[in-house]
Amino acid sequence: MGTVRRDFLKYAGGLSAGIVFTPVPWKVLDDLSIWTQNWSWIPRPLRGEITAKFTNCTLCPAGCGVRVKCIAGQPYQLAGIAEHPVGRPALCPAGLAAHQLPYAAARVTQPIVDGKAATLDEALAAADAKVRTADSVLILDGRPGRCASGMYRRIAAASPKWKVAVAPGCRGSLAGYATLTGSSAGVDYERVRTVLSFGAPVLHGWSTPGRLLARRSEFRLIQVEPSQSRTAAFADEWLPVRPGSEDAVALAIASILVSERLVPAPKAADWETYQSLLARMPVERAAGLAGVTAERLAGVAKRFSAEPAVALGESTAVAGLNVLLGDRAAIVPRGQAEIAELTAIPDGSVNVLIADVSSALPPAMLRRKLAPQGILISLTAWASDLTDIASVVIPVPAWLEAQEDVPGPVDAPSASFSLAVALIPSRPGTMAPADVVARLSGSGETLDEAIAARVAAIHQSGRGSLFRYSDGSSARPAELKEEAFAAALAEGACWVDEPQSSTAPAAHLLGGLTPEEFLARAASVPNGETLLEVSAGMAPVPMLAKLYQESDLYARGDVARINPATARGCADGAAVVLQTRCGTGKPVVRLDSTVAPGLVQIDALPPGDGKGTAMRLCDDLTFSKAELRRA
């Protein structure tokens, strides 16, 4: 019998069965996976000497210390510093991947003048021409407390034409306390037993993560927030309230504290006026506005007043709770605060607004301040809606590209000072924002000079201690020569001041408002309306894909998250039209039961190019009235 097709099939079957019992399939699979890592077009880390350098993060006001591992001088891994005296050994996910940010898609690399690409000199000349002819120039400081902020204040003090204001939302969740007392403050986590947070992202983005997590089991967290944010989800108690009713809730809690004599009379000049105001916001009324029961508010008030506590929230109504607690408030005053906010600048009064701001802000907020022919100059490393409306855009160095100072963390009990060290070359065509402003104002001061002067002043004061990350040693400034002190700071060391007196400062409980204004603000709770809320969203951190769904990293249109109960027939994934008084957007709906009914949540910074419709549609950083309909 000759060979037939069946013989080949039998033999091939034997081969196939046999091959499974050899290393061939598994080894080839393994090798192929490694082979795909070595394709020539895949960028690979350099080979070279491994070194560890130290710096401090400027991405948010927490100012964490960072150990930077470099290969051949190129940073490739970031980590927190175990011995850091302020931040403790932790970095947030954005901080862990921050060495990728200078190369992110949203990076601004090109100066722009009137919508056209320009050179740095052309952009500076155009900005100079606008400033020269302006009657009023406003510098919007996005990160107060820096040496650059001091330069801005000196420029404003030298000429009535120049003014400075702090950008909204950048003073942290004790901003209201600063307004009431004139003093900035930190949280005494070593003492606090109850944290009453009014929407503050305590567990997902507000404070120094290591310091907070080290004490997390020691305090009770009560989150008052309309939606179940990540902090609300992990809080010990979540009090879901109607959007915009937080001030009413704060007044109701204050009312219970006062009426049941749970707190002593505070040192406040307007204490009697405040008491009469509380009488006009009975607990039952506040509970009705917030959509919770009066009994639940009473329970929160009692837990809040029982042990050392702190209330976190930007409004003065929330800050008033800390004042009422007096010495029982787990707050450490840190001295004079910068409180000139953008809201204090009259609308339509600014000819040139120079925005030294890296975070996203609604363009409408800035436009309101501009005179009819007023223009915006944006100094930023990141594309946002502000760069779209700016007449002049001047790119600034990103973190790791240039030396700048890091003010103390917003929640730290003591002042501190450290430097973000330049570890990679800055891009051509970029300039430090403080140097741009100094050049436009003709002040003649440079950022490096301002930093050097601050370092010298700290050294001369002899206060506090300098902590060196490289060897974990501490020294008082007096033990070091000024050059050695400056050199240590230039290598990433951190100076921490001595603890301040914890005596509660005198306060004005109404923060300069009339009782009618204060009450109207607390009682203006939208009822039954659709509200747009801009959430912080996620920063475009490309290399932390394992922490997110990969699809979230691709550039796409905006996603509007709404509660299924108020979806009004919109299916998940449906295109909708979202209209506010600022404009119209066309997001896609994502049904999400963690979002409060009636709210439409859109991320401020969607992934990709960093631009979304959220900021263009809202006119404030709180809630904006909106109309949602099917497209």
Add this chain to the structure above:
Amino acid sequence: MGDEGQSEMKHRGAILFVLGFATAIAAGWAGFPRILYRTQTQPLQFSHRVHAGEKVGLGCDDCHSVTEAGYFTGIPKLEKCSGCHAEPVTKSADEKLLVDAYVKPEREIPWLIYARQPQNVRFSHAIHLKRAKLECERCHGQHGKTEKLRVYQENRISGYSRDIWGYSISRISLRPPEHPSMKMDDCTHCHEQRGVVTACRACHK
């Protein structure tokens, strides 16, 4: 076809199946490694036994040391060799090659590195030697006692040395220090045994 013919067909099919099975087993276990790895010889021979033995008396860390700053020097640079071998000190052909082809023209020796890891990994010799107190042999086997440098076997697909996978193609009989291997599994296994962190970012760039 009669019953006899059908039975013969059945047996013939079984034999062919077994033959195919056996061919695959033989090719997979014996032939595949020979095809997968291409061999290369080192640019010149070097005897660890002579250098680290009584004759010369060097220690491992005389050439492969961790600097004061904590960085591993790796394979020594030419200057280390030329310190003793500016001129041949023996009649060895390899030493003559070293002096003539590398020391005198001051050309670095293009050693083929058995233990080179992929570029997405960083490995600190300092931490493993000083903190974990591991012996060199734990990962490199008895390399320091060899008379001659082994033939370098390069994986044709991945491009890395066979030392990474280990010399047993099945990886079943790999036991350090006699038969070490340096795959990620080996690293994580050792880390798990010692309770050391196994997070991705601990080792990957």
